[in-house]
Amino acid sequence: MEQHLFTKLLSPVDTTHRLTVPMANLGDFEFPAGQHAINIEATDTTEQQWTFKLSIRQNNNPNPRPVFTGQWTQFVKEKGLKAGDRIVFSRQQAEGDGVQYRIRAERKIFNYWVNVQ
Numbered sequence: 001m002e003q004h005l006f007t008k009l010l011s012p013v014d015t016t017h018r019l020t021v022p023m024a025n026l027g028d029f030e031f032p033a034g035q036h037a038i039n040i041e042a043t044d045t046t047e048q049q050w051t052f053k054l055s056i057r058q059n060n061n062p063n064p065r066p067v068f069t070g071q072w073t074q075f076v077k078e079k080g081l082k083a084g085d086r087i088v089f090s091r092q093q094a095e096g097d098g099v100q101y102r103i104r105a106e107r108k109i110f111n112y113w114v115n116v117q
Helices: 012-016 023-028 072-079
Strands: 002-009 037-043 049-055 067-070 086-093 099-109 112-115
Touching: 002 023, 012 072, 049 072, 067 072, 072 099
Parallel strands: 037 099
Antiparallel strands: 002 086, 037 049, 049 067, 086 099, 099 112
């Protein structure tokens, strides 16, 4: 069963540099002890795989500010995303004890959110 993690309206910075991940969702990702960055493999609605680097500030900063980099800007360009569009990020249990992440890009057209392929 798919578990919704977060939905985020994209800001101008989200579309040009990095995606700021909601702080409330940092606990949805497991960082090995002592590490401040992990790779997240996510599949989009066309079954294309993307590798996002999820990183947080180091040195026990009280505001870790999680962000996606890696293939994030490539994802934005390929989908033609702009500020005001949104992404929906979710996960589901994979075979064994693995986790599979999914990402969906959406654009509002006539008051309805539609998938961006």
